[in-house]
Amino acid sequence: MTRVVITHGGAGAGKEYSDGTQRAAEKGMEVLRNGGNALDAVVEAIVVLEDDERFNAGTGSYAKLNGEIEMDAALMDSRMQAGGVAAIKRVKNPIRVARCVMETPHVLLVGDGAVEFARMKGFPDYDPMTEKARKRLAEVKEKLKTGDLPPWAEKWKKFVYPGLTGTVGAVAMDETGYYAAGSSTGGTSIMLPGRVGDSPQIGSGLYAGKHGAVTTTGIGEEIIKRVLCKSVYDKIARGMAPQKACEWGVSLFPNEISVGIIAVSKKGVGVASNRDMAHWVIAEE
Ligand code: GLY
Numbered sequence: 001m002t003r004v005v006i007t008h009g010g011a012g013a014g015k016e017y018s019d020g021t022q023r024a025a026e027k028g029m030e031v032l033r034n035g036g037n038a039l040d041a042v043v044e045a046i047v048v049l050e051d052d053e054r055f056n057a058g059t060g061s062y063a064k065l066n067g068e069i070e071m072d073a074a075l076m077d078s079r080m081q082a083g084g085v086a087a088i089k090r091v092k093n094p095i096r097v098a099r100c101v102m103e104t105p106h107v108l109l110v111g112d113g114a115v116e117f118a119r120m121k122g123f124p125d126y127d128p129m130t131e132k133a134r135k136r137l138a139e140v141k142e143k144l145k146t147g148d149l150p151p152w153a154e155k156w157k158k159f160v161y162p163g164l165t166g167t168v169g170a171v172a173m174d175e176t177g178y179y180a181a182g183s184s185t186g187g188t189s190i191m192l193p194g195r196v197g198d199s200p201q202i203g204s205g206l207y208a209g210k211h212g213a214v215t216t217t218g219i220g221e222e223i224i225k226r227v228l229c230k231s232v233y234d235k236i237a238r239g240m241a242p243q244k245a246c247e248w249g250v251s252l253f254p255n256e257i258s259v260g261i262i263a264v265s266k267k268g269v270g271v272a273s274n275r276d277m278a279h280w281v282i283a284e285e
Contacts, residue, residue: 001173001266001268001283001285002175002284002285003032003033003173003175003282004171004172004173004264005025005028005041005042005172005281005282006025006172006262006264006269006279006281006282007021007024007025007045007049007168007169007262007279008170008215008260008271008277009021009049009054009166009278009279010055010056010166010167010277010278011167011217011258011260011273011274011277012166012258012275012277013054013055013278014276014278015276015278016278017055017278018280020048020049020054021279021280023048023052024045024048024168024170025045025170025280025281025282026280027044027045027048028041028045028170028172028282029284030044031044032174032175036174037174037178037180038173038178038179038180038213039075039077039099039172039178039180041172041174042170042181042182043075043096045170045172045182046169046170046182046183046184047093047096049168049170050093050095051092051093053130056166056168057071057073057094057166057167057168058071058092058093058128058186059092059128059130060128060130060133060186061128061185061187062136062166062187062188062189062191063133063134063136063137064191064193065141066193067137068089068193069089069129069133069186070086070087070088070111070187070193070194070195071085071089071128071186072085072088072183072187072199072200073095073097073098073183073184073185073199074199074201074202074205074206075095075098075099075102075181075206076182076202076206076213077178077208078177078180078208078209078210078212078213079178082107082202083100083102083104083106083107083108084101084107084108084201084202085098085109085114085117085118086110086111086200087110087111087114087194087196088110088111088114088115088118089115090125090126090127090128091118091123092126095182096123097114097117097118097121098182098184098200100118100121101114101117104117108200110196111194128186133186136189140189166185166186167183167184167185167197167199167217167218168183168185169181169182169183169184169206169215169216169262170182170215170262171214171215171263172213172264173213173266177266179208179209179210179212179213179264179265180213181208181214181215181229182206183200183206183216183217184199185199185217185220196220197220197224198216198218198220198221198223198224198228201224203227203230204220204224204229205220205228205229207230207232207233211233211236211237211265211266212236212242212263212264212266213263213264214229214236214242214245214261214262214263215229215263216228216232216249216260216262217258217259217260217273217277218257219257219258222253222257222259226252228249228259231249231252232245232246232263233245235248235249239267241267241268241270242264242265242267242269242270243268243270243271244270245263246263246270246271246272247270250272250274253274255274257274258274258275259275260273260277260279
């Protein structure tokens with residue numbers, strides 16, 4: 001393989017969404033073919049997903065219980081560069097802001113500071129709210145009221161209504177062997193204001209190094225506790241094929257916790273999930 005782009009639309013986003021992940025992967029591959037590097041490819045692939053309101057990232061992000069949308073996004077590459085935003089509001093493409101954070105001395109900017117930074121960088125005010133997000137929030141509030149939540153959701157009953165997670169992500173390798181990983185999300189479906197999941201956290205929601213790139217989707221609280229992407233990356237670094245490493249990562253979770261992982265290394269590609277997960281792989285020899 002010389003060039004690879006893999007995209008996903010979230011654990012729980014079924015195959016009916018794979019046209020979106022295909023368009024995103026094709027955009028990423030077009031960037032690589034035109035001389036862009038793996039990081040450029042990941043950013044442009046994720047922008048396609050953030051702009052597709054069927055996915056829970058950018059436009060189409062889920063709202064928090066106060067009705068506001070706070071988004072998380074991050075990038076990492078195999079040169080140990082990383083940048084992310086968490087709980088950022090009113091921008092169209094959080095992944096582009098994450099790319100700008102990568103150029104600063106910091107790794108993660110949150111909340112008002114992240115919004116202020118975005119404006120300073122010229123990102124205009126944008127409302128990512130959709131009818132779908134409004135409807136979903138109303139449904140979630142109703143379920144919270146009635147207690148009609150799945151059995152494992154004990155803390156809200158246990159904080160997260162499963163099957164609705166839909167983070168997006170991409171990994172890429174270019175012909176120089178440079179890797180990048182990225183993720184972007186509106187979070188999960190039941191969230192307090194200020195809640196941040198795995199997606200902008202290096203090691204949990206994404207990781208890249210000289211051996212490959214990994215990103216994940218699913219219930220962020222559970223992914224964080226398993227430092228999932230670094231754990232999968234470490235397996236790849238020790239020689240495991242990405243497919244096996246992704247399957248191993250998914251096996252760390254009980255089935256009621258939705259999770260999905262994509263990865264690339266010189267040894268190939270990996271895609272695994274315990275839910276339907278719209279994704280797309282383009283690999284050139
Ligand atoms: N994996 C997305 C989130 O939990 O925020």
